[in-house]
Amino acid sequence: MKTKTPPTQPTPPPVKPCKVKGCGRPNYARGYCQTHHRQFLRTGKVSPIRRYRPRSPGTLKFAGLRLSPQTVEALQELAEAEGLSDGAAIAQVLEEWHAQRSPKPKKPRG
Numbered sequence: 215m216k217t218k219t220p221p222t223q224p225t226p227p228p229v230k231p232c233k234v235k236g237c238g239r240p241n242y243a244r245g246y247c248q249t250h251h252r253q254f255l256r257t258g259k260v261s262p263i264r265r266y267r268p269r270s271p272g273t274l275k276f277a278g279l280r281l282s283p284q285t286v287e288a289l290q291e292l293a294e295a296e297g298l299s300d301g302a303a304i305a306q307v308l309e310e311w312h313a314q315r316s317p318k319p320k321k322p323r324g
């Protein structure tokens with residue numbers, strides 16, 4: 215008969231959420247999330263902040279943005295092909311997008 219070891223998985227310390235009602239962000243210091251902690255230090259009180267939105271599932275982080283894997287792949291290809299940084303690739307796409315939206319960016323003088 216095999217003796218199974220009891221499931222003693224190391225449980226990480228429970229992360230209490232921020233003590234501001236309705237905040238939902240993870241605890242950072244003194245029971246507050248990072249935003250509320252900073253707010254408390256700065257103003258001495260806390261007020262509700264924008265609702266916490268957990269990261270969208272199925273997205274990847276790219277240059278500080280959360281994008282679909284397909285978009286990230288396309289941007290990485292562009293960045294590689296043009297020798298651009300991640301941010302510069304996004305900037306280029308946005309510039310092209312904007313150029314398409316405004317067909318006449320500048321009025322000729324006179």
Ligand SMILES: [Zn+2]
Nearest residue numbers: 232237247250
């Ligand atoms: Zn908070």
